[in-house]
Amino acid sequence: MPEAVRPNIRQGIGTLRESFRDAVSRTASARPTVAQQCAQAHEAVRKSMVDAFRCDFPAPPPASQALLQAVPPAPVTQAPAMQAPAMQAPARADARVAPFPPSREAQEVAKANAYTEVQNHLVRSHPLERQLAEYRRDNERVLKLGTKLGANAWYHFGIVDFDGVIDELEKAAALPGTIPEIDPQATRLLAALRELNPTLKALTRYQTMREFKEDGYKFAREQHTILVPRVEAAAKAMDAFGTALFERELARDERRMARLPEDAPARRLLATSLALRRAVQRFEALGPKADTAPFLAALGDVSTANRQLGATFDGMNPKASTSCTGYADTVASVIGHGRDVARDIKAKGDPSQPARLFNDTYNRSVRDLESCQRYESRARPS
Numbered sequence: 001m002p003e004a005v006r007p008n009i010r011q012g013i014g015t016l017r018e019s020f021r022d023a024v025s026r027t028a029s030a031r032p033t034v035a036q037q038c039a040q041a042h043e044a045v046r047k048s049m050v051d052a053f054r055c056d057f058p059a060p061p062p063a064s065q066a067l068l069q070a071v072p073p074a075p076v077t078q079a080p081a082m083q084a085p086a087m088q089a090p091a092r093a094d095a096r097v098a099p100f101p102p103s104r105e106a107q108e109v110a111k112a113n114a115y116t117e118v119q120n121h122l123v124r125s126h127p128l129e130r131q132l133a134e135y136r137r138d139n140e141r142v143l144k145l146g147t148k149l150g151a152n153a154w155y156h157f158g159i160v161d162f163d164g165v166i167d168e169l170e171k172a173a174a175l176p177g178t179i180p181e182i183d184p185q186a187t188r189l190l191a192a193l194r195e196l197n198p199t200l201k202a203l204t205r206y207q208t209m210r211e212f213k214e215d216g217y218k219f220a221r222e223q224h225t226i227l228v229p230r231v232e233a234a235a236k237a238m239d240a241f242g243t244a245l246f247e248r249e250l251a252r253d254e255r256r257m258a259r260l261p262e263d264a265p266a267r268r269l270l271a272t273s274l275a276l277r278r279a280v281q282r283f284e285a286l287g288p289k290a291d292t293a294p295f296l297a298a299l300g301d302v303s304t305a306n307r308q309l310g311a312t313f314d315g316m317n318p319k320a321s322t323s324c325t326g327y328a329d330t331v332a333s334v335i336g337h338g339r340d341v342a343r344d345i346k347a348k349g350d351p352s353q354p355a356r357l358f359n360d361t362y363n364r365s366v367r368d369l370e371s372c373q374r375y376e377s378r379a380r381p382s
Helices: 003-026 028-053 062-069 104-125 128-144 163-174 183-208 218-258 265-284 293-314 322-346 352-375
Strands: none
Touching: 003 028, 028 062, 104 163, 104 218, 128 218, 163 183, 183 218, 218 265, 265 293, 265 322, 265 352, 293 322, 322 352
């Protein structure tokens, strides 16, 4: 479950459990009724947790499942009502316990997670800026060949429709709760994808069914002037949506880091991760003639944080897990590839190879960070 909602949920379940115990201790004859209510509460809470957070939650044990299937015992008049935050125990033994309604913070976490899944899907399946560049390059190359295709030869290359992404984004936007810094960008992105999608579908059908042979590429030529601005608008909306998610994540982790002790491994780990993500922001702003000084300064911050992280890992007893030390090594490689990118840009060379290595190694560092926090309890922010 998201860390932000755990304390409230723990408190609610703990209060309910103590209420059951108190009822049994005061009235022994209430035990059958309380047992039935406890089984009902377990099942209700389980369902609400699975629905709200898509998490694993243990099913009631066999004895409780048998109680749920059995005829409820008669209510005991002396049994007290049992209260818990956001939950009222049933007044009658055959009534169902109302599940925990997700808190506002829990709703925001669930919605942000859903938005992040959409962003991950987009990054994997629709690198629009690259696809648009390839579309233009390939078509212009065909036009320059001077073949019989002539000015009609506008093809549609590699941009598939957004049906799956639109469905995911609609569901995420419809979730309860509001995230002011992301919701407007999600709305803008959804509108851009809905506008672009019919054009992509029409061109895909046109190319797949080879209809261009019948009209001499007339439809492709007409749609080109519609396709390009819509792809550009969708790409900008995707970038704004991803940036909003990224900024929210940074702000969240900065708040988490501030609550941790200065020398805690979890704080050092978060500090390194934050510095690296800020450097990635600088990297994404680089262009062929960009000033590399801000990027190099950000890499310097990453290097400082990573050295402190390495010293913290070295001082841990027992030693830190290999996944954590591996993360520090991967971050050092990211720094090296980033400096190579800056060197090539400054020398007016081709930075594409070190840039690819920078991206690939950064992605590996994200996996290493997740592995470190999974296997090293001392490195988990809590």
